[in-house]
Amino acid sequence: MGKVQKKKSLADKVRKTKTSTEIKNNPFEVKINRKKFEVLGQKIKHDVGLPGVSRSKAIKKRKDTLLKEYKQKNKSNKFIDRRFGEYDTKMAPEDKILQRFAMERQRGHDKKDVYNLNEEEELTHYGQSLAEMEKFTDAGNSDDETEEKGLLSAELTASHFGGGGGLLRKKGPGDQEEEGGQRTKSRQELIEELIQKSKQEKRERQVKKEEAQELTEKLDQEWKSIQALMVKKTPKDADAEKTEEKPKVEEYDMMVRELGFEMKAQPSEKLKTPEELAREETEKLQKLEADRLRRMMGDEGRDSSQHQVHMSADDLNDGFILDKHDKKTLAYEDGKWNIEDESEGGQDEDEAESGEDQETDAEEEEDDDEDGKEESAEEEGEGSIEKEDDDGHSDLDSEEEESENEEENEDDDVVSVPKPKKKSVTKEEQEAAKAELPYTFTAPENYNCLKNLLNCHTPDNQRLIVARMQKSNHPSLAVGNKLKLQNLLGFLLEYVGELATRNPPDLLTVDKLIPELYTLCQMFPEAARQALQSIMGDVAHSMEEVIEVNGHAPFPTLDMLIYLKVIALLFPTSDFRHPVTTPALLFIGQALTKCPVRSLQDLTSGLVLCCLAVEYVSLSKRFLPELINFLFGTLHLAVQDKTSLGYSVVPPFRRSGKHCDLLVVSDSESISSWSRKSLPLSACKHLELEEDRDRDQHRLTCLSTCLDLVKRCCLLYKELTSFTHIFQPIRVLLSKHLSSQTLPDSLQELQSEIVEMISSAPAAHRVLVFDKKKPIPLKLLTPKIVEVLDYGKKRGSSREEREQERLKHKYKKEFKGALREIRKDSRFLAREKLSEVMNRDAERKRKVRELFGSLATQEGEWKALKRRKRK
């Protein structure tokens, strides 16, 4: 072993001497790691190994560390070499020595001789070392030369060359002691003095400087205290300017900073040309119309409009959807689109997320896009709606708009100032009329307040009051205003009802109040819904009760008719199901079936209801059997001869009886004199027809209204498959009975037109079949395809998992390495121990042999001596 090690160490030595290239080129040193596969573009660190080199390195390192520790084992004291770089293996020995030398010198330099330049420099004079020369002189001095000379020369050297004092000092201390008392100043003393002087000067300078500084500071402070006075007194003073410079700079900085933080100017939308505006308007209307149509179709339509949802291979087709497609219907709310802020916020978050991690699905992006579109549409809508509102106002009275605007400005200072006079005279006049109205109104606390407020005003002024009330209590102005205005809406509706119940009904005011109701309703749809629903519910409920008792009910009063009309104005009538309009339409239907016609007044109410019904379904073209029944019954009332009917009448009308000839014209003369004019709405409430003539006129008007409504119904329901069956009784009635009666020409015309329309409708239809159902597609078990963006990394796991994996791997590697190292260490130590033991044994053997040898020589000598003695 020892030999091997020796060899090895020898080899190491050899290796050390060789350069790395030499080693690498030596095929005996190189071990090539065989690769199984050649991978293109792969960089391999360990294709070539140098086992010898690395082993020798490892051994050396162990020797330096482990062996030493081993040697130090069980030793209580320790030898520490504190020389610089003693344990630094990286340093070359030469460097170490150099460094140590430098440090030694520095140490000496630091401690003394701060001013001793060129301490170690060899001073020469004529190529001879001065030190040598001094030594010579000293030698001369000591060799009995004149002391003065020597001294002189020494002084000279000191004054001239200043340098070698350090050396001299050490050389002749004895002399100095001897001569110190005699000379006033030795060279050393001189130098010391010099030094002291210079130090003192330095100190003085420092002190002066400090004092000056202190003084300036003091001055500054004093200045600051009087600065304010100075500025006020003489702003243009030079000093003041100087002092002002500072704040100026600050201001500037601030400005700069502000500008830095300020939002960058964003590109604004370009001004739109009138054409663009018009196009936008039409687009908006188209959108709204499409929306209305969608609601009209109801749930059924909604389903079909939803685009095909992607179905993955893992979908069980059990209808379970993880992420809901919970889109709200697009509609107005508070005059805005009802897309909630939440959804916007959510979308923002989505966007932010997509910014953060790039893993946004295509679907999500699609959603975002859609949202974006909607949002933009919303903005457009909002703008234009406001515009529309404004238009609505300005249509009626433009000058009022101005006053309103102004009043808005004045809202802050509540004091109502009479309006400054305007330019034109007519406006002044109008102003005069309105001048008595204050500009701000508090919202009424209860219904009576509102009634008292509005009662004594003209319809126009009433409208103005409500408008102003609304403006001055706008929800954005104060917290409680929203509630106030909601209450106002309820009161207004109540007021409308009351106006209609008055005798005579004040419908003009109702008419004027409609725009205000509309705006309020746009602001508070929920409140409007509640108010109207409760009104409708009460009336419908009481009617139902009456029906339960009597089997029939009286016709709804005029206020109810007005409410129904208001509902049609405020809410969309074409919705498949609407919380307000659907009950209203149901109410109309019920009234038309359950209210028997007993007078011309009843009939008028019925016709109003029919008109409303036609209006309600005019857009959606929904089928309203009650409407047809009622119109048919009304026509039946006009038939003179009720003996042989070719049709059967539907309740509430009867085939014949007390009130069955209500519309039969009594006097044929009135037929010729009849001319069509609109019936007053108040006829539903109060109808006084004294003379037969008037009554006939009314009858004919009703009849014409009825025929016109029938015509409209024909147009509405032309598309229905059962059109002919629905209108069959009417056709029979018109063609067989009414046509034979004498009627005004216009009515005859109308009637023949209707008959024509009914008979021309196609009777043949396609037989019914179920809707073609899309076959349920087979479940395609396509593999799930995941886009891989980074190759070579472990996939299918999150970042944390990957990190954990990595750490585990590293730990394993480290563990193995450590284990190997420990084994190697122990092997190394064992080897060392063995070699120690061997060495010890060898030493012992050598010593024993030596002893034996000496003993043998002793023995030999003794024997030889003995032999000699014997000899």
Add this chain to the structure above:
Amino acid sequence: MAPAKKRNVKPEKSQKGVKTAKMDPNSCVERILESRKHANDVFDLLELLQSEDEKVLISAMSACTTLFCTLLERKELFTGKLHPEDEALIGGFTAEEKCQIFMRHRYNSCVEMLLEQLSHEEFNVKENALCCLIKCATAQGRHPLEDLDWSEHYSFPRELIQAVVENLVSKTTDNSLLISRFQQFLEMEDLRFYVMSSIRESVGQVMEKNKGALMPVYQNNVFTLMTNINMPSQESELTSFMVQQEGEVQPVFSYHKCLEHKRVFERMWLGFLKYKLPSNMYKKILVILHDSILPHMSKPTLMIDFLTAAYDVGGAISLLALNGLFILIHQHNLEYPDFYQKLYNLLEPSVFHVKYRARFFHLANIFLSSSHLPVYLVAAFAKRLARLALTAPPTALLIVLPFIYNLIRRHPACRVLIHRPSAERELIKDPYLMDEEDPAMCHALDSSLWELKTLQNHYHPDVAKAAMLINTPLSGQEDDINEVLEITTHERDLKHSQKKSVPLEFETATQLLKGGGNVLGQHFCLN
């Protein structure tokens, strides 16, 4: 005879009456009961019975009742055949008997007066009189005035009850309130028994007199009284009697038997129904017929004539007769020719508007639930209902549509009505003949339910939704018709009242009459 007596005594009474006008009836009663000396005070009491004052009248009535009930109890009234008062005074009677006869006559006149009071204007008086009469009857029943042997005969004051009933079912005034008061006494089995028989007699007499002409008030009264009779269903329920027999051996009389009750009940009704009735009475009878008349009859089949006649009347009456007919057909083996054809012809537009719609559809559902019906018949029903649905109100539509669907579900052969893939491309006119009365000839099977297609555009969202069902194959499960039968429009509305957002009209409203096609504005003006 009694009125004559009364008149006889009147003059003296009136004189006394002046004196004792303020006499307390109760003290008077006490005096009379105390001794016979004061027997003549009875006249004062009877006079009070004719008082105008309501309070006096009522107190007098109760006083009379207590008086005569006590007298009956004491057996101080003459029993047996009563002689006229004049005769009695002459005849050979003891003083005691004379007195009894006198009192008996007073009792009779008292009862008469009470009966008169039954037609008083004031309800209070009427009610009191009725109660008093019943009390008297009870007392009289316990202590019969006829001299009969208890063990053989059961004496019930038949005449009294008969008189009460006749007064109750007045020909001129509507006594329904009083009759409903009377109902509480009808809980007593024997009373009810005799009331029933007296009703029958009364109806027979009165209607005969009028030669079968309509008497709405009288018939109404009789009807009210008859409907107020609650028949016992089991013999064991016969427990409460007005007249309880004393003695250990309780003789069994006819009214102790449930069957007898039924028989009387049946005769009463048949007697009543024999005559011509006002049409609303028909309806009323038919409404309760299946529920409270038929089960209590001993032979319900006797009603067949009445029911078939009603069924042939047409309209609502026919609809109502269905129910009774159904019970007869179902439980009593009635065979009714062309029943389904008649049912088919009952389907008129008015079916959807009458009050008894729910009942009709309930029955129609039962009739058509048989799976052995021919397909053409079911198809005819479905088609006709669909056609009629074109004029029906939404509440009816919500019944009719599931009804039609149920028909199609039960008879898969009817599916061609909504799904005929063989002739998909053809355009055909509706071959269905609405006016054809025979369902076999109306070609319903060749038709399609285009009406339902039309109803898909109905304004009521639920109806439209229900009509949409024909677009896809119907589900296998039948809808429960009975659930939807009673739901009103209002209840339906309530279900849908909650909604998140309220869509608004986007067209700005400017004027009252504008908007919505301006139909209203064209025909009406504001003032």
